[in-house]
Amino acid sequence: DAKTTQPNSMESNEEEPVHLPCNHSTISGTDYIHWYRQLPSQGPEYVIHGLTSNVNNRMASLAIAEDRKSSTLILHRATLRDAAVYYCILRGPTSGTYKYIFGTGTRLKVLA
């Protein structure tokens, strides 16, 4: 399975933008990049996903490098509710299966 690398933790001030990086240098051409987050005492929650082009939705934006070896999740204005562990996942037909394999993620702390 292709691997992702994320910083263990990051801090942000409330109402400021947050850029969460993810490296995935072994990504294959058919792997999608997914981001999930897990709030305290809850199950993981979908944030956004993309293949090659940058993506926007109501929660966040996903910026994908041209060579697809890295991506950045952008929260435009962090709130205290955004404090969570953020996971970057590659998902695709590698080995013929579509699995969501979670790494250790980035723990985001939002300061008031």
Add this chain to the structure above:
Amino acid sequence: DAGVIQSPRHEVTEMGQEVTLRCKPISGHNSLFWYRQTMMRGLELLIYFNNNVPIDDSGMPEDRFSAKMPNASFSTLKIQPSEPRDSAVYFCASSFHRTRRDTEAFFGQGTRLTVV
């Protein structure tokens, strides 16, 4: 839709007892995943079903663990006999898988299992 529904939310059992965790996926979804989460090991994928068929069970820790999906609206994860090291939060997730178009997974609230 009520989302992915797991039961029970909490389970406390004695070592050696059989434990059955239940999951109802979102209607219309054709893929179902069971995960286990602990502080030490994070979120681990245990097994993955597609169209009710187990596709990958390489994450199932040992023979004490078994999972079934008798129909598209129900799955169980059974541990027999249970051991204290099985204490964890178990999550079920479902998604609608289509070739050439990726979709997101939806997770349940989890079952917190404590084996004493």
